[in-house]
Amino acid sequence: MRRRALKIHPADNVAVALVDLAAGERLSFEREEIALVSRVPAKHKFALEDLAPEDPVRMYGVIVGRAILPIKRGELLTTRNVRHAASPFQRRAGQYVWVPPDVARWRERTFMGYHRADGRVGTRNYWLVIPLVFCENRNVEVIKQAFAKELGFAGPEVYQRVVADLVKLYREGRTEELKGYRPPAERDSDRRHSRLFAEVDGVKFLTHEGGCGGTREDARALCGLLAGYITHPNVAGATVLSLGCQHAQVAMLREEIARRDPRFAKPLLVFEQQRSRSEREMLIEAIKATFLGLVEANEQRRQPASLSALTVGLKCGGSDGFSGISANPAIGHVADLVVALGGRAILSEFPELCGVEQELIDRCVSDEVAERFVHLMRAYEERARAVGSGFDMNPSPGNIRDGLITDAMKSAGAARKGGTSPIMDVLDYPERVTEPGLNLLCTPGNDVEAVTAQVGAGANVVLFTTGLGTPTGNPIAPVIKLATNSELAERMSDIIDFDCGGIVRGEKTIEQTGEEILEFVIRVASGEVWTKAELLGQDDFIPWKRGVSL
Template identity: 35%
Template sequence: MKETTMATPPFIRLHPADDVLIARAQLLSGTSVDGIPIKGLVPPGHKIATRAIAAGEPVRRYNQIIGFASRAITPGEHVHTHNLNMGTDKGDFSRDYAFGADVKAAAPRQEATFMGIKRADGRVATRNYIGILSSVNCSATVARAIAAHFSRQTNPAALADYPNIDGVVALTHGTGCGMDGEGLGLQLLERTLAGYATHANFGAVLVIGLGCEVNQTSAWLARSSLREGDTLRSYNIQDAGGTRQSVEKGIALITDMLASANHVRREPCSASHITIGLQCGGSDGYSGISANPALGAAVDLLVAHGGTAILSETPEVYGAEHLLTRRAVQPAIAEKLIARIKWWEHYTEINGGEMNNNPSPGNKAGGLTTILEKSLGAVAKGGTTNLEGVYEYAEPVTAHGFVFMDTPGYDPVSATGQVAGGANVICFTTGRGSAYGCAPSPSLKLATNSALWQRQEEDMDINCGEIIDGSSSVQEMGQRIFELVLATASGSQSKSERHGYGQNEFVPWQVGAVM
């Protein structure tokens, strides 16, 4: 660990060619920063111009274009939404995709272990839940009532004899009907539910439908090549006799599953069985400097140990996708990523939006100005190793190493797709302070700054703000995150688990008309 010293400058310079510095703390007008007099008040995490920038000129951070000056900017001036935008001419900003240009030899294989749960089919779990899935919103109340019966908080006796079961969770959603029976929306929902029904972190699953919905359970099971058995059961409320009888039936079915689901033990397993879903939410100007690159360093370590990391949130890599295509091990992988970017450009356009609708108001308050700037920081979560695959939403991730999954930027929807694809741990960076969990996979929160850590320590699992403070390096923090991932995968509870997060954050991606 590095010692914090009084010599720590009040700014961060990310690259010698950058046009901006980043404030470590609030800077007052007249203060001299790197020999530049500050003009006006600059909040922490925000940008300061290092030179005179003419209107229309590109502005660089990370030695990459983050936007164009909307008016002339003087040295020492605050650079943000009032004088920086995406540019009006689409020809202003071009990206060199350079497929595979940065592919490199794999790091020497390492062999860390964690205490995992081996399933009979060879998969390895980090948790052991029983899940209740609703096929449609109409069965959500019944699903929740069944799960409530087994709550350790309100009915501790229900699971008292089953210490190896982490809990019974109801994962419900707001769709499943009023949709095209052959459309993309139903396909995404079926794929998501199938990913959860077969997730290693579930020892058993109960699926509950209403009976008349578009998302018919029997049809979904058949299309997903799933069959009922001891660990997968289903029924419809209409066939069971209504709400009360459906709840009673569900309680009886779960009770029958408890003994078998409890019959597990943790044992040493290779870290190659860990798949991390990478998330960032409530980002700020420090996200791309501290927590995201530190998580990227942890990803590089995990990949060296044979594990897998899934970067997602396609609208939040927009403008930085060229940094990923350069790492693609095959041209087809890079081409698939670009195809998903183009799909999003079309999708936002036909819905009356644009890709720069992101960053959110909270992101902007934290110092992020354009989606280009946000994306450049977001891709840092993916580390530096080769891009081994690109997957559509909720597709099973079969490759090992660093991969990409196409998802929206909205965190619950994105992480739901990652877990459906096989993620058994989520690592979630945040600068503004996000409240989130993700049953059945534990979610770790990484604070980007120490002010957030001090304010919301009960929700944060690790403080990457030490990088900003000068008391830790990115690599040191990456090692700590990697060790925390191993401990969490071994059964140590994350703070979001202690708070009971996870059931309400199951949000499958909804696309298409609601009819």
């Protein structure tokens, strides 16, 4: 029989409804029977004891809120009777002891990747075309139009066919048929068969709104992020367009590249418009040089690589009340497996670590690492408050509708993506991950900004959990979308890669699901499987502007 509700931690005074529960329904918890005094929709929480105003609400073993009004045993928790509150935190308690999972079955396993000169291994092989300043966005788009179709890198043609069909019907005067028009069936979504350069997975064109007009800090952060992409193991080389007078100078970009890879040896083609005789001449030279770069990139071949070469980004977006009990802990187990194999994992989204700081502090390998985490958390909160916001404003309307009614409640579930391993390093945006093991990276919770930063830090695969559904992807790293519940996986199968709903139904354990996900990661990393986000051309890229976004 399917479980109907779940108490996550022995210290909790609330439980999660796993299915819609009716008022008056009786449930047993630890040999005690509770009668629900109100209807509780699936994913929402109800009290396991009477709560008076200001009493703490505990979930995942931590404080996730406080009662505003009296709450009866068996009553639904809502934004009307609970407010955000979080546990205070202090210095690191002592040395953290971790028992790694058994990874014997994966010790000799490999994935097929692209080995780079700096020792890192790519899961894809891309060429980048990027502007140093927004003034060059149009020229990037010109190069994109010139390359995409001729080289077989154009996205799905179904939408172009739809417009062509509608134009044809209109021109022929068949206006009544326009209303009932249905598009033709989609063709094979595998884009590899028609490409000129079989070993190049694509030319990716990144545009942004930065590079000038902001602060020097903004320019430096942008150059650092772009350097992270240029030096990324999934990138074979890059073409950079610069205007010339902007804050984000070519010299600054080269400095940031050298910080990440002092022996940088990839092709880097730089074109500065204010030093060119004409825009036309610059673009022709850029196109020609990029084509020759692609010829060189096409010489790369996939070769076996240890699983220790994996750097896995851990992200959630469009979260729901099941995120913290299914998909998030499942990829947390993947993170533990990857770390035990010598790889790297990246947990970010600092606004969604509010309330679990003490657990993370205690997992840090040193006082210095713990203190850096505390410093970055407090500095971020201060910047957010300076623009009239705060971590308590993080949950979205969709989060709240699906049971995440406070930031601490959302955070306690979100943090489970980080598994249980020690925290080896804490990084500020847009630094690069270098330490094997679990790393914390300061980013917003915003889906695209966080994934953009994780990939810039070196993630060559991203695990992205969602309870509501999101099409988020990345230009150069495969983003694997994992549904927290089977209803979402079935309804939005065009964007979901993996279903974690079996955990909610009690059919699979977190550990079993995590092991299945790791097997899927290996296939994706080897190029055997393309993620839904890749096939849909979800090349989302948004640099973070500090303090403005949660």
